[in-house]
Amino acid sequence: MDFPDTNPYHLPEAGMKTAKPALPRILIADDQSDVLEALRLLVKGEGYQCETVNSPKAVVQALGERDFDLLLMDLNYTRDTTSGQEGLDLLSRIQALDSTLPVVVMTAWSSVELAVEAMRRGARDFVKKPWENERLAAILRNQIALGKAWREGQRLEAENQLLRGGSGPKLIAESAAMRPVLEMISRVGPSDANVLVLGENGTGKGLVARVLHSASSRANNSFVAVNMGGFSEGLFESELFGHVKGAFTDAKTDRVGRFEMADGGTLFLDEIANLTPSQQTRLLRVLETGEFERLGSSKTRRAEVRIISATNADVRAEVAAGEFRQDLLFRLNTIEIPLPPLRERREDIPLLGAHFLREHARHYRKALPTFDPAAMQALCDHPWPGNIREFDHVVERAMLMAQGTVVRVADLGLRVGSESAPRLEDMSLEEVEAHLIRKTLARCGGNAQKAAEALGLSRSAFYRRLEKYGL
Ligand SMILES: Nc1ncnc2c1ncn2[C@@H]1O[C@H](COP(=O)(O)OP(=O)(O)OP(=O)(O)O)[C@@H](O)[C@H]1O
Ligand SMILES: [Mg+2]
Numbered sequence: 001m002d003f004p005d006t007n008p009y010h011l012p013e014a015g016m017k018t019a020k021p022a023l024p025r026i027l028i029a030d031d032q033s034d035v036l037e038a039l040r041l042l043v044k045g046e047g048y049q050c051e052t053v054n055s056p057k058a059v060v061q062a063l064g065e066r067d068f069d070l071l072l073m074d075l076n077y078t079r080d081t082t083s084g085q086e087g088l089d090l091l092s093r094i095q096a097l098d099s100t101l102p103v104v105v106m107t108a109w110s111s112v113e114l115a116v117e118a119m120r121r122g123a124r125d126f127v128k129k130p131w132e133n134e135r136l137a138a139i140l141r142n143q144i145a146l147g148k149a150w151r152e153g154q155r156l157e158a159e160n161q162l163l164r165g166g167s168g169p170k171l172i173a174e175s176a177a178m179r180p181v182l183e184m185i186s187r188v189g190p191s192d193a194n195v196l197v198l199g200e201n202g203t204g205k206g207l208v209a210r211v212l213h214s215a216s217s218r219a220n221n222s223f224v225a226v227n228m229g230g231f232s233e234g235l236f237e238s239e240l241f242g243h244v245k246g247a248f249t250d251a252k253t254d255r256v257g258r259f260e261m262a263d264g265g266t267l268f269l270d271e272i273a274n275l276t277p278s279q280q281t282r283l284l285r286v287l288e289t290g291e292f293e294r295l296g297s298s299k300t301r302r303a304e305v306r307i308i309s310a311t312n313a314d315v316r317a318e319v320a321a322g323e324f325r326q327d328l329l330f331r332l333n334t335i336e337i338p339l340p341p342l343r344e345r346r347e348d349i350p351l352l353g354a355h356f357l358r359e360h361a362r363h364y365r366k367a368l369p370t371f372d373p374a375a376m377q378a379l380c381d382h383p384w385p386g387n388i389r390e391f392d393h394v395v396e397r398a399m400l401m402a403q404g405t406v407v408r409v410a411d412l413g414l415r416v417g418s419e420s421a422p423r424l425e426d427m428s429l430e431e432v433e434a435h436l437i438r439k440t441l442a443r444c445g446g447n448a449q450k451a452a453e454a455l456g457l458s459r460s461a462f463y464r465r466l467e468k469y470g471l
Contacts, residue, residue: 042137063098181208188212228274369405
């Protein structure tokens, strides 16, 4: 395994001979006895002790009674089912019982999504049936070594290190389109100005809110986030302003609201366009005075909070349509930070890709992979309707699917062909131009002279456009 800069694991080389007090013990679970027998032979041959069971129940029982260094388990047990649900449920149970036990799952060739879901639920790796002995043996070796390292408390050490070294959330933004965003963050971050962050779904509004907070003098106080969507009127009051015991039937104790929790810090109001008219009115009053009462109490309280809000809606259009109060918008958007969609900041894709790979590799305790050139090209060409969130999920999935340490195009699971190409009719003229330039550049191997000729542009006209689109 390699985390080049921060390898906290100090793993022994796979297969390294060290004086071991006892042979590692593996628990194998499958409902087919021929599979169990074949695996037993393999595992014994690799020099491990092993025990076999044939049901989820027996797995839980065995884990409760004895210590194991690894669990190798099938996802399907009852014959006729291939959903893997039993296996997934079992994984969740094991996570709750002992999250340090390395679990490797076995799946049929066809169930790639199932393997991904299993990894999300805590499996460390997977093998496809029918398995290759070599590969399975390598996985077992690695996972046993990793599991040991974790169990010896290295995990705590790594986490502490992270806590000590970590300095706020990481915002990746090297593209030209993100420059104004960075400038604004550094200018208004430290102030107490209210900021409204605008942008499509998954563009990083929540992250920018956290970055603003950590750049402010309030960084050591609370950052309290509250999603404004979908509160009933009563719940809205009690969530934001708190309630006292007996204020309504279920109010068994006093409760502090989000405003009070955020006192001295930052309150992040997410999805503000979802506020009902009466909630807007209520919020406006509190923002104007800084005063509120807990539900069921007449005592006036004050909280000193900085408000950062966010929405993916066109809030101005909502004001024009009479659906959002203009005076509330004025309160919220002292400063407005619009976040560009990922398709307008493609230069960030390689960096974001590396960032997410590292994060997920760390999370799943896998070796840090890299993208092969074709995979990187595919990432750069994808239209990313779901923006950075979608990108993050694709990278997560790809990392889980990758065999070895290279992520290939197939691992990305991106649909190819017309479906993934941006549709011209959905693009603005400028987007079409930028798209064409990018394509031509790629076709000409990055040679600007050739690309300019191919497009029938003079060099200077071509460079002007490169600059304009930050290419
Ligand atoms: N510039 C960035 N650098 C690194 N990670 C990012 C960046 N922007 C977004 N992310 C990550 O992408 C994911 C989506 O971002 P976030 O939740 O902030 O988006 P959002 O705009 O609030 O989405 P939604 O509209 O769905 O609420 C998060 O995991 C976030 O950490
Ligand atoms: Mg969000």
